[in-house]
Amino acid sequence: MIKRELIIIGGGPAGLSAAKMAAEANLDVLLIDRSPALGGQLIKQTHKFFGSKKQNAKMRGIDIAKKLINDVKDYKNLEIISNATVVGLYPDKVLTVFYDGKYIRYQADAVIVATGASEKFLAFENNDLPGIYGAGAIQTLMNVYGVLPGKDVLMVGSGNIGLIVTYQLLQAGVNVKAIVEAAPNIGGYKVHASKVRRLGVPIMTSTTIKRAIGDESLEAVELISLDSKWQEIEGTNQIIDVDTLCISVGLSPMHQILSMVNAKMKFVPELGGVVAVVDDINQTSVESIFVCGDALGIEEASSAMMEGYLTGLNVAKYLGKPHPNSEELIHNYHHELDLLRNGPFGQKTLIGMKKLKEASHA
Amino acid sequence: MRIEQHPILNFEKKKEISFIFEGKQVIGYEGDTIASALHALGVKTLSYSIKDKRPRGFYCAIGNCASCHMIVNGVPNVRTCITPLTEGIKVERQHNKGVIK
Numbered sequence: 001m002i003k004r005e006l007i008i009i010g011g012g013p014a015g016l017s018a019a020k021m022a023a024e025a026n027l028d029v030l031l032i033d034r035s036p037a038l039g040g041q042l043i044k045q046t047h048k049f050f051g052s053k054k055q056n057a058k059m060r061g062i063d064i065a066k067k068l069i070n071d072v073k074d075y076k077n078l079e080i081i082s083n084a085t086v087v088g089l090y091p092d093k094v095l096t097v098f099y100d101g102k103y104i105r106y107q108a109d110a111v112i113v114a115t116g117a118s119e120k121f122l123a124f125e126n127n128d129l130p131g132i133y134g135a136g137a138i139q140t141l142m143n144v145y146g147v148l149p150g151k152d153v154l155m156v157g158s159g160n161i162g163l164i165v166t167y168q169l170l171q172a173g174v175n176v177k178a179i180v181e182a183a184p185n186i187g188g189y190k191v192h193a194s195k196v197r198r199l200g201v202p203i204m205t206s207t208t209i210k211r212a213i214g215d216e217s218l219e220a221v222e223l224i225s226l227d228s229k230w231q232e233i234e235g236t237n238q239i240i241d242v243d244t245l246c247i248s249v250g251l252s253p254m255h256q257i258l259s260m261v262n263a264k265m266k267f268v269p270e271l272g273g274v275v276a277v278v279d280d281i282n283q284t285s286v287e288s289i290f291v292c293g294d295a296l297g298i299e300e301a302s303s304a305m306m307e308g309y310l311t312g313l314n315v316a317k318y319l320g321k322p323h324p325n326s327e328e329l330i331h332n333y334h335h336e337l338d339l340l341r342n343g344p345f346g347q348k349t350l351i352g353m354k355k356l357k358e359a360s361h362a
Numbered sequence: 363m364r365i366e367q368h369p370i371l372n373f374e375k376k377k378e379i380s381f382i383f384e385g386k387q388v389i390g391y392e393g394d395t396i397a398s399a400l401h402a403l404g405v406k407t408l409s410y411s412i413k414d415k416r417p418r419g420f421y422c423a424i425g426n427c428a429s430c431h432m433i434v435n436g437v438p439n440v441r442t443c444i445t446p447l448t449e450g451i452k453v454e455r456q457h458n459k460g461v462i463k
Contacts, residue, residue, distance in 0.1 A: 034425050035424065035425065035444055036446050046371060062371075083444075118422060118427070119421075121421070128411070128418060130407045130417050130418065131419065132419075133421055133423070134421055134423070134427075136422065136424065137422050137424070140423040141423055142365065143371060144398075145393070145394060145398035146364050146371070147398050147401050148363040148364065171368065171370065172365050172368060216407060
């Protein structure tokens with residue numbers, strides 16, 4: 001059994017930010033990431049971020065990832081392993097890790113779970129046909145590996161991810177036939193919607209996908225209009241020939257590893273699904289196991305970074321090795337996080353977090 | 363198909379990596395995962411469902427959904443979307459739950 005003071009699961013914006021603070025606090029840290037490359041989902045985000053300068057606004061996601069990776073590369077007390085999957089977590093902070101064809105056991109004084117999120121799916125006939133992908137998968141395929149997903153795409157969902165990925169498909173030279181949205185209104189920012197409309201992509205609201213058509217892979221989709229009560233309107237069916245369907249209907253926190261240690265969990269729709277109940281320093285009901293980033297509620301990468309910094313600082317303090325500027329930094333990052341959550345999209349997170357805090361005191 | 367020109371990203375041709383897919387020698391590139399290399403070759407079906415033998419491709423491409431499982435060098439249930447492509451590996455479509463030898 002290999003021992004570490006702190007083990008962080010996940011090398012995305014939250015995990016890397018937590019690692020930086022913990023490393024600066026001189027903790028003996030191990031960060032475990034299952035992907036070939038660090039940076040989480042930032043490595044496929046070619047768009048520029050909003051927010052303040054401190055939150056890396058105006059930088060592209062791919063460049064923020066480089067910065068976060070660069071920030072953690074020179075600490076002797078921080079070990080990072082990629083292509084490694086945590087397959088077991090136990091209440092005594094023992095982890096089993098599948099790495100390089102072997103199972104390795106670790107034990108830590110504290111664990112930070114920064115596993116991020118997974119893409120939601122949609123129920124319709126033939127939804128398992130090859131050619132039907134999550135919007136994030138399409139981004140990964142194009143922007144990380146330089147591979148085109150197909151020739152003609154239909155996007156399902158007009159939230160910010162659906163709109164941004166539509167734009168990125170156009171940038172890569174792929175034809176996007178339309179965006180369909182079951183709700184009567186476009187979900188994402190107007191600025192993104194206008195951009196794709198100007199480029200000729202229609203956004204069909206109150207429309208949903210009824211079924212996918214194809215034998216070995218997707219050949220066409222059948223759409224249908226919805227009324228104000230979300231019921232299908234008979235006779236409004238239309239078939240569109242596409243070889244790729246891109247599903248962008250939101251994300252769910254990756255909570256599974258916390259359920260494994262029997263942490264107290266709660267379904268909070270405002271946070272995207274099932275999340276761990278945490279106290280003021282993001283500690284779960286299992287002593288010394290912490291969580292931060294999208295695993296604790298779906299937000300932007302900017303918020304995940306601020307939460308990561310805060311959780312790294314708080315865990316260092318919890319373990320009795322506070323960061324030299326602990327109090328000042330905690331104050332500052334709290335302030336940044338408050339600013340980020342002040343907008344209309346942040347309200348949802350605040351309501352969700354209030355529910356979590358109430359559950360933690362219950 | 364691969365992206366050749368992009369307004370933001372730069373995809374230079376990298377070193378070729380040859381591997382075996384369903385008994386045939388094919389080519390991918392350094393930096394690919396098994397799934398990205400196959401997709402670039404036009405291969406979307408990575409496995410068949412256990413009961414009804416329906417074709418399956420990847421869904422999430424980041425190791426979450428288990429829809430990209432294939433047999434790699436005889437080992438079943440390999441998440442090909444996050445497994446780096448390496449020279450000479452043998453990749454096969456999976457038709458069952460996978461057998462541990």
